[in-house]
Amino acid sequence: MSLNRVPVLIVGSMAFDDLELPTGAFPNTVGGSATYASYAASTFTDVRVVAVVGDDFDGSTLATLEARGVSTSGIERATGRTFRWAGRYDADLVGRTTLDTQLNVFADFQPKLAEEHKTCPIVLLGNIHPALQTQVLDAMAGPQLVVADTMNFWITGEPERLAALLGRVQVLIINDEEARQLSGIHNIRRAAADIRKRGPHTLIIKRGEHGALLFDDTGIFAVPGYPLEEVVDPTGAGDSFAGGFIGHLASHLAKEQPNPRTMRTAMLYGTATASRCVEGVGTSKVQTLVMSDVEGRVAQIRTLFELPR
Amino acid sequence: MSLNRVPVLIVGSMAFDDLELPTGAFPNTVGGSATYASYAASTFTDVRVVAVVGDDFDGSTLATLEARGVSTSGIERATGRTFRWAGRYDADLVGRTTLDTQLNVFADFQPKLAEEHKTCPIVLLGNIHPALQTQVLDAMAGPQLVVADTMNFWITGEPERLAALLGRVQVLIINDEEARQLSGIHNIRRAAADIRKRGPHTLIIKRGEHGALLFDDTGIFAVPGYPLEEVVDPTGAGDSFAGGFIGHLASHLAKEQPNPRTMRTAMLYGTATASRCVEGVGTSKVQTLVMSDVEGRVAQIRTLFELPR
Numbered sequence: 001m002s003l004n005r006v007p008v009l010i011v012g013s014m015a016f017d018d019l020e021l022p023t024g025a026f027p028n029t030v031g032g033s034a035t036y037a038s039y040a041a042s043t044f045t046d047v048r049v050v051a052v053v054g055d056d057f058d059g060s061t062l063a064t065l066e067a068r069g070v071s072t073s074g075i076e077r078a079t080g081r082t083f084r085w086a087g088r089y090d091a092d093l094v095g096r097t098t099l100d101t102q103l104n105v106f107a108d109f110q111p112k113l114a115e116e117h118k119t120c121p122i123v124l125l126g127n128i129h130p131a132l133q134t135q136v137l138d139a140m141a142g143p144q145l146v147v148a149d150t151m152n153f154w155i156t157g158e159p160e161r162l163a164a165l166l167g168r169v170q171v172l173i174i175n176d177e178e179a180r181q182l183s184g185i186h187n188i189r190r191a192a193a194d195i196r197k198r199g200p201h202t203l204i205i206k207r208g209e210h211g212a213l214l215f216d217d218t219g220i221f222a223v224p225g226y227p228l229e230e231v232v233d234p235t236g237a238g239d240s241f242a243g244g245f246i247g248h249l250a251s252h253l254a255k256e257q258p259n260p261r262t263m264r265t266a267m268l269y270g271t272a273t274a275s276r277c278v279e280g281v282g283t284s285k286v287q288t289l290v291m292s293d294v295e296g297r298v299a300q301i302r303t304l305f306e307l308p309r
Numbered sequence: 310m311s312l313n314r315v316p317v318l319i320v321g322s323m324a325f326d327d328l329e330l331p332t333g334a335f336p337n338t339v340g341g342s343a344t345y346a347s348y349a350a351s352t353f354t355d356v357r358v359v360a361v362v363g364d365d366f367d368g369s370t371l372a373t374l375e376a377r378g379v380s381t382s383g384i385e386r387a388t389g390r391t392f393r394w395a396g397r398y399d400a401d402l403v404g405r406t407t408l409d410t411q412l413n414v415f416a417d418f419q420p421k422l423a424e425e426h427k428t429c430p431i432v433l434l435g436n437i438h439p440a441l442q443t444q445v446l447d448a449m450a451g452p453q454l455v456v457a458d459t460m461n462f463w464i465t466g467e468p469e470r471l472a473a474l475l476g477r478v479q480v481l482i483i484n485d486e487e488a489r490q491l492s493g494i495h496n497i498r499r500a501a502a503d504i505r506k507r508g509p510h511t512l513i514i515k516r517g518e519h520g521a522l523l524f525d526d527t528g529i530f531a532v533p534g535y536p537l538e539e540v541v542d543p544t545g546a547g548d549s550f551a552g553g554f555i556g557h558l559a560s561h562l563a564k565e566q567p568n569p570r571t572m573r574t575a576m577l578y579g580t581a582t583a584s585r586c587v588e589g590v591g592t593s594k595v596q597t598l599v600m601s602d603v604e605g606r607v608a609q610i611r612t613l614f615e616l617p618r
Binding site: 074091160186187188189190194209211213218219220221222223224227228229230231260261264265300303304305307308309 | 382400490495496497498501519520522527529530531532533536537539545569570574602611616617618
């Protein structure tokens, strides 16, 4: 770890994914929100991850993470099998069907934070039970920026715990359907206004191939999705977005506190990171990502809304 | 008509729409692609329209068009009933179901061009039979810019006539599903490359609330949809986009030939015009649109992709 790098804490899932893609079946692919987000963020800064794996998890993934500057000491190795997700993508790679979800060791996950985790100035609370997300915040020494994800399962199943969490989150990153479900409002702009009253001063709404929208007190910012000639595997795109987003903010934190401008720039970096991720199966692209790859894609994305002279 | 204004020719449908919106039923609403596009373009420049209506069409619409600088002498009044479309929108105003289509006098429509139509430097060929679109081009005195729309009905039903037309079109404006159907390619970037090989040097792909993409030799340009707090009626949004798009190009033609920069700026104006249109039922908003309304919305759209200082 470099002394002048601002570390980020990432809490979330590590998993084996059985992927059925139009290009073939890819069983036992290493995945999970914390894995994608950590690989992504490690392109920008030092990362400390808190997660749980089973005794079937391969050590090579931990070694690859460590080689990229990810502290894996917070990854608990529990007795039992690793969280497993199986999904089949439609031919268009937009629709997907969950075939199987096995929580396994993730069912009893209790995040355990060491000193190096508690002191991180930025935390990404991946999509886990809102009570656990809150526990992580309780254990931390007052992070400067709390970024969180959630999903429909918690929105409908744990509305009160989620509401308590939202009051302590500055940036919420969800997709458009989740925003509609959380607010009960179809119109995305009014949904955003409603959700921002519940805590997060900044709401980011992911829209897959259509990019992402940011809502804050300054207004609305829209980043288009970069139209790729070939999308290989959308798995982990949202987590890679979040990792790139916090990674960029962390890499600028020494110079500048998060503000409407850095948040918008971070949107570009998150979008670029996600679009690199989906160019390969599983974490293959994001685990080898370097800043020049990200900067190149950011430049391509900028051309999407620049007027030529 | 002002002497220094560049007129545009618009050919398309004029109709009565029976609209079932979440906010209520609006039977006998004046609509049609030429109507929306003419109102939209008349905000920018002089418009000359070629279309057909039945003897049931109301003169007040023609008077309203004329008052906005639209020459209606090319609107043929045929014996019989005006083209009629009935549709029901879903609660989200995205999905819609066609309940009824009656071609009526539109079934035998043969565009008849007078001298004032033949000499227009810009023509918008609305969504009519590609053989008729070709006839219009044959009758014209070599327009500087040919912009066309089409739909799935012609893509599957008249592929050869459509192919012949595309060879003579510079700008094709279609939606993403039509682009996929026309090219047989799901990936939107490769679909665009395929379609551009068939004639149009510029392809605009409309994506509803997600905005629009432009593909040309310079690259890709993306305009986000403006997130409105309330969408009232999406009918005519695409036609208003096309009208605003050609209107902007015409208003700049004296200074500058259409080029990648003016095309991109015209995308902003088309998007702004469409987003004003959907704020009211039918043509209510677009028929009273003034440039300050459009400029105001363009400014709002620009903030969507500007980084604050």
